[in-house]
Amino acid sequence: MSLINRQLRLKSRPEGLVKREDFDLQQQPVPELKDGEFLVRVLYLSMDPTNRVWMSDIPQYMPPVAIGEVMRALGLGRVVASKSPHYAEGDLVQGLMNWQDYAVIDDRRRKDYVKLPPQLSVPLPTLLGACGMSGVTAYYGLTDIAPVQPGETLVVSAAAGSVGSIAGQIGKLRGARVVGIAGGADKCRYVVDELGFDAAVDYKDENWKKALADATPDGVHVNFENVGGPVMRGVLSRMVNGGRVALCGLIANYSSGSRPSDDYSVIIVKRLSVRGFLVFDYADTNKAVLDLAGWVQSGRIKAEETIEDGLENAPVVLNKLFDGSHRGKLLLRVANDD
Amino acid sequence: MSLINRQLRLKSRPEGLVKREDFDLQQQPVPELKDGEFLVRVLYLSMDPTNRVWMSDIPQYMPPVAIGEVMRALGLGRVVASKSPHYAEGDLVQGLMNWQDYAVIDDRRRKDYVKLPPQLSVPLPTLLGACGMSGVTAYYGLTDIAPVQPGETLVVSAAAGSVGSIAGQIGKLRGARVVGIAGGADKCRYVVDELGFDAAVDYKDENWKKALADATPDGVHVNFENVGGPVMRGVLSRMVNGGRVALCGLIANYSSGSRPSDDYSVIIVKRLSVRGFLVFDYADTNKAVLDLAGWVQSGRIKAEETIEDGLENAPVVLNKLFDGSHRGKLLLRVANDD
Numbered sequence: 001m002s003l004i005n006r007q008l009r010l011k012s013r014p015e016g017l018v019k020r021e022d023f024d025l026q027q028q029p030v031p032e033l034k035d036g037e038f039l040v041r042v043l044y045l046s047m048d049p050t051n052r053v054w055m056s057d058i059p060q061y062m063p064p065v066a067i068g069e070v071m072r073a074l075g076l077g078r079v080v081a082s083k084s085p086h087y088a089e090g091d092l093v094q095g096l097m098n099w100q101d102y103a104v105i106d107d108r109r110r111k112d113y114v115k116l117p118p119q120l121s122v123p124l125p126t127l128l129g130a131c132g133m134s135g136v137t138a139y140y141g142l143t144d145i146a147p148v149q150p151g152e153t154l155v156v157s158a159a160a161g162s163v164g165s166i167a168g169q170i171g172k173l174r175g176a177r178v179v180g181i182a183g184g185a186d187k188c189r190y191v192v193d194e195l196g197f198d199a200a201v202d203y204k205d206e207n208w209k210k211a212l213a214d215a216t217p218d219g220v221h222v223n224f225e226n227v228g229g230p231v232m233r234g235v236l237s238r239m240v241n242g243g244r245v246a247l248c249g250l251i252a253n254y255s256s257g258s259r260p261s262d263d264y265s266v267i268i269v270k271r272l273s274v275r276g277f278l279v280f281d282y283a284d285t286n287k288a289v290l291d292l293a294g295w296v297q298s299g300r301i302k303a304e305e306t307i308e309d310g311l312e313n314a315p316v317v318l319n320k321l322f323d324g325s326h327r328g329k330l331l332l333r334v335a336n337d338d
Numbered sequence: 339m340s341l342i343n344r345q346l347r348l349k350s351r352p353e354g355l356v357k358r359e360d361f362d363l364q365q366q367p368v369p370e371l372k373d374g375e376f377l378v379r380v381l382y383l384s385m386d387p388t389n390r391v392w393m394s395d396i397p398q399y400m401p402p403v404a405i406g407e408v409m410r411a412l413g414l415g416r417v418v419a420s421k422s423p424h425y426a427e428g429d430l431v432q433g434l435m436n437w438q439d440y441a442v443i444d445d446r447r448r449k450d451y452v453k454l455p456p457q458l459s460v461p462l463p464t465l466l467g468a469c470g471m472s473g474v475t476a477y478y479g480l481t482d483i484a485p486v487q488p489g490e491t492l493v494v495s496a497a498a499g500s501v502g503s504i505a506g507q508i509g510k511l512r513g514a515r516v517v518g519i520a521g522g523a524d525k526c527r528y529v530v531d532e533l534g535f536d537a538a539v540d541y542k543d544e545n546w547k548k549a550l551a552d553a554t555p556d557g558v559h560v561n562f563e564n565v566g567g568p569v570m571r572g573v574l575s576r577m578v579n580g581g582r583v584a585l586c587g588l589i590a591n592y593s594s595g596s597r598p599s600d601d602y603s604v605i606i607v608k609r610l611s612v613r614g615f616l617v618f619d620y621a622d623t624n625k626a627v628l629d630l631a632g633w634v635q636s637g638r639i640k641a642e643e644t645i646e647d648g649l650e651n652a653p654v655v656l657n658k659l660f661d662g663s664h665r666g667k668l669l670l671r672v673a674n675d676d
Contacts, residue, residue: 059575059603059604059607060607061606061607228602232602237397241619247602247605247606248606249606250602250603250606261599261600262599262600262601262602263600264566264570264585264588264600264612264614265397265588266397266614267585267612267613267614268399268585268586268587268588268614268615268616269397269398269399269614270614271613271614271615271616271619272612272613272614273611273612273613273614274602274605274610274611274612274613275605275609275610275611275612276602276604276605276606276607276608276609276610276611277606277609278606278609281579281609
């Protein structure tokens, strides 16, 4: 059987939103496996703000994707062939799958891949969302980086998104008053009515700053931040003295194309602790994944995904992260698991 | 005896550098003391970046000085008359003295004033500098906010200034490799040859970023930052992953008149902890003052002051903070202690 692998390779660095023409769609046969390699059929790709960062030649925590390289992305797939003693046909694997149909992986890199235990009775998309990098990011942000305490007020930006929706629900589990910031009345209703946040603020409403003040009468103790820009400035201005910020993303800066105009002054004025973090720094995320899967199974955390189809659509699907037209985790289905 | 009190009252909010015309010099008799009040002859005024902040109607940790109000400033003076049981003629007092010859203080506000123990055998200017707010700021920044450890690399900005010069020396006492950033070859020689820093970088030299890289081969573990702007950006780009920043000032932003263009992204990329702090938050600074005075007396810390004369010159003397033309603590002598 000769399998054809479609790959999206970076052709030019996007400015602002991503265009189909920024990528080349190439087709080539899947190469013969060497000893120690295994072949994964990619099922779902995780669409994350960090993908947009990886496309840009700016200082970042990993090298940017080079021109001509297959676009880097997390994903989930099933092993369809193996010359590795560590992987067998049928194993479910999570890790860097990249924008392609098939990934050939050398098992010497297996520490970068998670073989998912078969007994996790959570749907595959949820494994990439609430129980994947997004949920784990929320988990460490509020348990390790800026542990929120009962009775404190937590503000979560991008509250209807993949990370924010889980962060807010973890805040509730920890006994905090949770205020979400989201774009539009629908998303605001969603985080309050369906996810159980105490209040939501629509940043597209011109009076959002007053709404934020009304929703945070005691100020803000913890800000779980993954947006940045004017929304973050508004939240920081509501922080109590000595407040803590778990900073995991600055999506407002990633595709704006303009120079950030953040201001460190508020960190002094409010005596804040601002801690940046990356989920990749946590070597063993098993406890987080098991806790999250348990909460999902018991209904204490609601997981939602927005699923789009077709590898060839990856560049334009990614833009949905920035135009606010999705809810929960944004995923691309590359193939059905059958 | 009828004493005349000269006072500098804020007339207009300065833009950029401070001008004499931004203040009114008014003269009026010192009022009769009421019960509980005491009168202080102001001897030295502390010239601090925070004075410039207090002149501006921007969000800050205390209300800005109102138009028509006497300019707020820390200082040191001697009690010359008292109707308070807590203060006697001859006592040396440190606290908010403001830009005037005499301060009438109600002893119900005495928690805001420090009566200095007579046995401190440190010169008066040093009490306002290395053993005053500047030294205490350096002390807490490196012992509480971002405690630097032996063998780590500490970078201190404004290294020849009142806070930075002490911060670097405390870093050396704690066993760190200390690199100072200062403007001009003279100041760089000063911090290395006289203060004992391991290296200095002249940010006025066009190759300063390369010099900084050469001086920090292991990266930067702790940044004691009181400048901000391009210098801070350069230091942050050298931080190790997980580095800590003690942020106590952003002098580059205070008088620039332009909108800050900081960028929070580096906090994520480098997983930094950035903590803002204000020395005023430390209620009891006795241990810090005694430690600092002990280090000064034993010669383990060198203290230096730049002293200018004349209350009427306060507005223009303050500008010396921003043009780099002073070394150590900048003080204004209002009267001789005789």
